[in-house]
Amino acid sequence: MRNHIWLMFALLCSALQAQPLPSVTSGRIERLADFASRYVDARHVDVWLPEGYTPAQRYQVLYMHDGQMLFDAATTWNKQAWGIDRTVSRLVQEGRIAPTIVVGIWNNGKFRYSEYFPQKHLQFLPVSVQSALTQAAMEGTARADNY
Structure with a gap:
């Protein structure tokens, strides 16, 4: 019984620490969790791939800081998001920019x-x-x- 309690406690702690993928209105997010660097602390990198993404096509790439704030207000600390997935999708649909991949590099907080x-x-x-x-x-x- 004691082992089960510890296992449940460990699973609960793990679930509380896991950051869910942001929801997006189109396209999809792929996360590089705890991306390591020899220069700064490891951090998540969220990559937004536009609707209809195919590896055979070439894309522009937009790199952005504060990656945890870019897509989904439900997953941000202040419940506000920049909505970059909606903005990029709209600009592509309007023909104002070429299809673009967004790379959101998380800050590490501290x-x-x-x-x-x-x-x-x-x-x-x-x-x-x-x-x-x-x-x-x-x-x-x-x-x-x-x-």
Whole structure:
């Protein structure tokens, strides 16, 4: 009985940590879970393939930051999404852009600001501001050049 309780607890914890794939209005999402890099922490990468996607066709590719915010408000921390799947689909249908694949690179949460803040611009800030910014908002280290 005790083993069953531990197994159920482990499964519950696993289910709570798993992030569901976002729902999209057209096309489909493929996730590269915990995509590893030698420069930054591993993170998910969600790839949106447009409706009718075929590997035989060439596509434009749009790379976007904050990948967890791009598609489905039900899966975002603030219940808002950018709706990039709807926008790209509409622009393709209107003939304004060519068929496009969207690559959504997730931020890792804790280091988001330190990875996105332009690292070279820190040198133009007063030293006291540099110090305060790197300690308070960047978890002690600017990481943008790694990202």
